[in-house]
Amino acid sequence: MRYADLEISSPFVAAPMAGVSSPAFRIMAREGGASLVYTEMVSAAGLVRELPRTMVLTRVLPQEHPVGLQLFGADPEVMGAAAAKACRLLAGQVALIDINMGCPVRKVRRQGAGSALLDDPVRAGEVAAAVVENSTLPVTVKLRLGWRGDELTKVLPPVLAAGVRGVTLHARSAKQAYAGEADWSAIARLKSWCPVPVIGNGDVTDHEKAVAMLEQTGCDLVMIGRAARGDPWIFGRAAARWRGEPVARVSLEQRRQALWRHVELARRTGGRGHALHFVRQFMMYYTKGLPGAVVFRRAAGAARDLEEITAITERYFQSLLERAA
Numbered sequence: 001m002r003y004a005d006l007e008i009s010s011p012f013v014a015a016p017m018a019g020v021s022s023p024a025f026r027i028m029a030r031e032g033g034a035s036l037v038y039t040e041m042v043s044a045a046g047l048v049r050e051l052p053r054t055m056v057l058t059r060v061l062p063q064e065h066p067v068g069l070q071l072f073g074a075d076p077e078v079m080g081a082a083a084a085k086a087c088r089l090l091a092g093q094v095a096l097i098d099i100n101m102g103c104p105v106r107k108v109r110r111q112g113a114g115s116a117l118l119d120d121p122v123r124a125g126e127v128a129a130a131v132v133e134n135s136t137l138p139v140t141v142k143l144r145l146g147w148r149g150d151e152l153t154k155v156l157p158p159v160l161a162a163g164v165r166g167v168t169l170h171a172r173s174a175k176q177a178y179a180g181e182a183d184w185s186a187i188a189r190l191k192s193w194c195p196v197p198v199i200g201n202g203d204v205t206d207h208e209k210a211v212a213m214l215e216q217t218g219c220d221l222v223m224i225g226r227a228a229r230g231d232p233w234i235f236g237r238a239a240a241r242w243r244g245e246p247v248a249r250v251s252l253e254q255r256r257q258a259l260w261r262h263v264e265l266a267r268r269t270g271g272r273g274h275a276l277h278f279v280r281q282f283m284m285y286y287t288k289g290l291p292g293a294v295v296f297r298r299a300a301g302a303a304r305d306l307e308e309i310t311a312i313t314e315r316y317f318q319s320l321l322e323r324a325a
């Protein structure tokens with residue numbers, strides 16, 4: 001199966017998520033069966049100036065491949081320069097460049113970037129053209145429907161004319177942020193006329209919904225975001241269901257081991273501070289739905305350092321494993 005010139009193993013890919021899509025998250029997602037992963041959105045201006053806090057976000061490890069680098073920005077010249085620099089500095093590390101035209105966050109929109117580009121098809125086309133012209137990698141775009149309604153037939157033609165090779169649609173308006181439901185019928189509508197592969201995205205909460213999105217919308221691939229936090233196996237389960245194979249249940253012991261593997265990867269790739277931040281953020285996802293999780297999270301949330309949080313978490317999992325034995 002192919003997407004934007006890449007050979008990939010299944011239709012289920014991991015979403016770019018700021019503050020989440022670290023190398024540790026991406027490795028976990030790849031090991032769980034995601035066929036493609038993305039960096040979180042990276043500032044084009046920061047990349048051009050090689051700001052340390054931006055460059056950290058572009059670090060990719062060999063076991064993550066294939067990885068899409070996502071760029072955000074509003075100035076075609078800066079976006080083009082960032083694409084050229086990424087292709088030079090990250091040659092062999094990233095497999096495609098994705099342009100963010102969907103971020104609804106005010107700080108990003110105020111710069112004219114992210115979903116602000118949906119209001120300005122001319123600029124959106126210029127940004128896409130600048131990235132394509134300066135890139136030796138395939139270029140794709142990720143967007144929402146529009147600011148309020150479905151504006152895709154206005155904004156996408158100039159972007160596609162620039163040579164963009166794939167489109168990911170989070171089927172909500174930017175104004176909606178995360179309210180309401182993603183409108184999967186808009187993915188089907190886009191698929192009916194879009195000449196390049198379409199990745200459907202929005203509200204895939206489990207592996208069954210992932211396969212349902214493929215079937216209901218006809219999209220080529222499905223992108224999973226929030227549901228993959230603490231459930232890296234969702235990609236493999238979806239692929240099994242899609243192939244008609246049995247779907248394995250995730251055991252408590254697997255969850256325990258995955259949490260520690262994720263922490264260890266976070267420590268190795270980002271240091272102890274990153275690991276502590278990660279455990280705080282992710283322990284609630286890895287323990288979602290487990291008995292006593294609320295009390296555990298309160299205790300773990302109050303822990304001061306990695307040792308204390310590790311001990312509390314390990315005690316919690318031991319008690320669950322003993323109860324289940």
Ligand SMILES: Cc1cc2nc3c(=O)[nH]c(=O)nc-3n(C[C@H](O)[C@H](O)[C@H](O)COP(=O)(O)O)c2cc1C
Nearest residue numbers: 015016017018040041142170202203204224225226
């Ligand atoms: C914490 C968080 C950070 C996100 N950061 C990005 C980002 O950097 N770039 C992007 O294109 N989308 C970003 N998104 C949007 C997701 O990629 C995805 O489109 C959205 O969550 C809908 O998919 P889901 O319902 O599977 O979560 C982010 C979402 C979340 C929850």
